[in-house]
Amino acid sequence: MKLSHQELKGMSPSQVRGVIRKGQWGGPTAGLCDGHAQANLVALPREFAMDFLIFCQRNQKACPLLDVTDPGGWEPKLVAPGADIRTDIPKYRIYVGGELAEEVSCVKDHWRDDLVGFLLGCSFSFEWALLDQGIPVRHIEEGKNVSMYVTDIMCKEAGVFKGPMVVSMRPIPHHLVPKAVLCTGRFPFVHGAPVHVGDPSSIGIKDISRPDFGDPVTIKEGEVPVFWACGVTPQAVAMASKVPFMISHSPGHMFICDIRNSELAVF
């Protein structure tokens, strides 16, 4: 029996993960467990996992590692002890040779002894901080997905993993840019301060009205486009590397952590 979004309101992260595990919720996780961090999943065979770890270390702004499972293990011990990344996400994608093979609600049958699971932080965490400071977040106001762009800023390579940095863009009123920089800078482990302010063309973005991922949003008079390193980067890079086998979450269907967004701030 499926539950409604309303019935999930007020539940703790472990309760919602339990509901997802029982197959009673298969939808997106936006708006669930207010205040708690949500994470992207990438699971890779051990032989690729070390290079991916090194890739994340070299490109920390784009690849904020919140947790890494023991090889073959499925418990995210730092962010949600006792949880199971094979069952606690509403929808998964299985990639074989870089191609999407199937979309499933549980990956217990797909799990392998050599898989390492990576949970990567997402911008939900710092958007909460922007809103808390009275800074408008346009795609939320407009009920859209955030605008994301492939830039010409190249990530530092590691093994088979290489590719450009993907950024997310939020239009910010000129006078609020400093505040937006400072308050996201408090989250160095979840993308941190912006990587670029203004002039999209100088980071290789040809047309700001045509994002590569997500939706276009309105940029009002008196606003400047501000760009943050985006967690789509490691996923795009992992897909492009055409590793033989990979599991990820389905877009918007995230892992809900026990830790709170506010715990990810350094001050």
Next chain:
Amino acid sequence: MKLSHQELKGMSPSQVRGVIRKGQWGGPTAGLCDGHAQANLVALPREFAMDFLIFCQRNQKACPLLDVTDPGGWEPKLVAPGADIRTDIPKYRIYVGGELAEEVSCVKDHWRDDLVGFLLGCSFSFEWALLDQGIPVRHIEEGKNVSMYVTDIMCKEAGVFKGPMVVSMRPIPHHLVPKAVLCTGRFPFVHGAPVHVGDPSSIGIKDISRPDFGDPVTIKEGEVPVFWACGVTPQAVAMASKVPFMISHSPGHMFICDIRNSELAVF
């Protein structure tokens, strides 16, 4: 021909690394290349390197990874492109089965295709910030090594790597404790804010006047012992794990990075 400390003054990090590479400096690196970050080295065979990477991710405060080489590679691409970690450190230690086997000035002949080099940040970086804020750093005043203690705070395990957190202690005047917390908190990638303020016994330190490593320092009337996670932790843990082969720097003989300490601050 050896050079004097005086002759090295004013040289850039790459110049000093060149001098070390040519065997013209074999001493400690304290005081060299003022303002530039210095790093600890741990090099491990690939089969242990992934677990060590995961260990560092799980224990970020104690294990601040500044750079990781490609497996078999010796270039720290992030912190000193073009450098060679096999030759650019004045003194190395070779461990076999957890036992110190020899101390050498170059590890080119000991290097293996499966070694991964880890450069870990050190507290020199945030001590600079403390001094810059007018906060006294006692062991520097007294010309000693910092006091370090094994605590009963257990690190989160990863594979063979497990053990207690080692902390460094600096006595801080009560009214300067908040300032010391804030200014080291700016360095979340180099140990960050303290892990403990006051009462040594509650983290398993029996006698503050008898540090496990380094020297005892004077704690004056009106000062409180403040404890920071210490970079000795990952080295102690790697040694205790008795991996078959491991290379590290010799204490005090560090790798000098191109990046400046101030670049490691997040704001």
